[in-house]
Amino acid sequence: MLRSRLILSVVFLSISTLGHPGRLEPTLGGTIQEVKIYQRTLKLMGSRFDLTVVADDREKADGYLDLAIDEITRIERLISSWDPNSQTSVINENAGVHPVKVDPELFQLIERALKVSKLTQGAFDISYASMDRIWKFDGSVTEMPPKAKIKESVSKVGYQNIVLDRDEQTVFLKNEGMKIGFGAIGKGYAADKAKQLLIKHGVKAGIINASGDLNAWGCRPNGKDWMVAIVNPLDKTKVFSWLPVKDQAVVTSGNYEKYIILDSQRYAHIIDPRTGYPSKGILSATVFTRNAELADALATSIFVMGVDAGLDFIDQLKGVECIIVDEDNKIIASKNIDLKEIKTQSR
Ligand code: ADP
Numbered sequence: 001m002l003r004s005r006l007i008l009s010v011v012f013l014s015i016s017t018l019g020h021p022g023r024l025e026p027t028l029g030g031t032i033q034e035v036k037i038y039q040r041t042l043k044l045m046g047s048r049f050d051l052t053v054v055a056d057d058r059e060k061a062d063g064y065l066d067l068a069i070d071e072i073t074r075i076e077r078l079i080s081s082w083d084p085n086s087q088t089s090v091i092n093e094n095a096g097v098h099p100v101k102v103d104p105e106l107f108q109l110i111e112r113a114l115k116v117s118k119l120t121q122g123a124f125d126i127s128y129a130s131m132d133r134i135w136k137f138d139g140s141v142t143e144m145p146p147k148a149k150i151k152e153s154v155s156k157v158g159y160q161n162i163v164l165d166r167d168e169q170t171v172f173l174k175n176e177g178m179k180i181g182f183g184a185i186g187k188g189y190a191a192d193k194a195k196q197l198l199i200k201h202g203v204k205a206g207i208i209n210a211s212g213d214l215n216a217w218g219c220r221p222n223g224k225d226w227m228v229a230i231v232n233p234l235d236k237t238k239v240f241s242w243l244p245v246k247d248q249a250v251v252t253s254g255n256y257e258k259y260i261i262l263d264s265q266r267y268a269h270i271i272d273p274r275t276g277y278p279s280k281g282i283l284s285a286t287v288f289t290r291n292a293e294l295a296d297a298l299a300t301s302i303f304v305m306g307v308d309a310g311l312d313f314i315d316q317l318k319g320v321e322c323i324i325v326d327e328d329n330k331i332i333a334s335k336n337i338d339l340k341e342i343k344t345q346s347r
């Protein structure tokens with residue numbers, strides 16, 4: 001499926017979506033109705049969101065965009081670790097103390113996150129968050145933190161110690177000092193939920209793009225596929241190539257925005273929960289699959305697993321493809337993506 005449609009060039013990392021001028025579409029009754037693409041860009045969940053919908057007019061589009069924004073804001077309130085009033089913060093505050101009753105939505109999100117942890121043998125782990133106290137990607141970490149501190153913080157990590165009680169709908173972090181965080185799946189989840197809601201309200205086509213983690217549906221008013229741009233990580237104003245997306249999520253994890261350089265090595269903001277050290281060796285991982293939450297979790301997992309294990313892992317999953325850029329800027333793709341074909345097409 002991806003094989004014949006992917007077009008990309010040599011180096012890429014993040015993704016931006018293509019705006020498109022509106023055009024007139026004839027309706028069945030023979031009258032002319034204007035169907036246009038409407039967009040709004042704003043900061044949500046601490047990140048840039050570009051929301052795109054196809055609608056008959058500005059008023060309708062504004063209504064849809066407001067719905068999407070409300071939905072993303074609602075999710076942010078539920079999963080934010082910064083907001084002391086979020087259910088997630090209450091779970092964290094009560095680590096080692098007692099189970100916390102949460103909304104079914106949060107319960108199920110955690111349940112799915114634990115499934116990915118099992119699938120990735122702990123490479124993906126929402127309880128990585130206790131290590132936030134050591135690894136800060138705001139420029140304040142200038143030397144390797146002491147081994148003892150890393151050891152101590154990694155001892156608080158372990159998805160096996162997140163205890164879910166289905167009957168009671170409670171979440172309990174067994175050990176004091178444990179912490180969960182949705183940095184690796186929150187944006188993907190929000191993109192999925194906003195898309196679902198808009199489809200429910202009759203929106204035929206759109207793209208929810210959370211800083212390069214996107215989910216698209218339908219097509220442009222001219223019947224053509226949405227296109228996403230593949231840009232050069234070293235100069236994001238340069239588009240290498242465009243690729244079509246149809247009812248699909250495309251999510252990229254990259255180490256170009258949040259990273260630290262220690263002893264001339266570039267460390268990503270993705271931590272290996274098994275060692276307590278930030279992952280290295282990959283510049284970006286892009287995952288293509290139906291849902292952005294899973295794509296987001298898998299893109300993060302690839303970073304921790306490394307190129308070989310990551311690729312091997314993705315190749316075993318049905319309906320999931322990936323493209324990895326390693327630290328030497330080399331592009332490596334999962335088995336159903338033909339890089340030779342892509343390179344020929346992009347010339
Ligand atoms: P981006 O913000 O580039 O989309 P990701 O989706 O890959 O990045 O998520 C990275 C974030 O995930 C980190 O900033 C951190 O909050 C969280 N995280 C780091 N390591 C892990 C891990 N091993 N498992 C789960 N979440 C992680």
Ligand code: MG
Nearest residue numbers: 184296297300
């Ligand atoms: Mg992710």
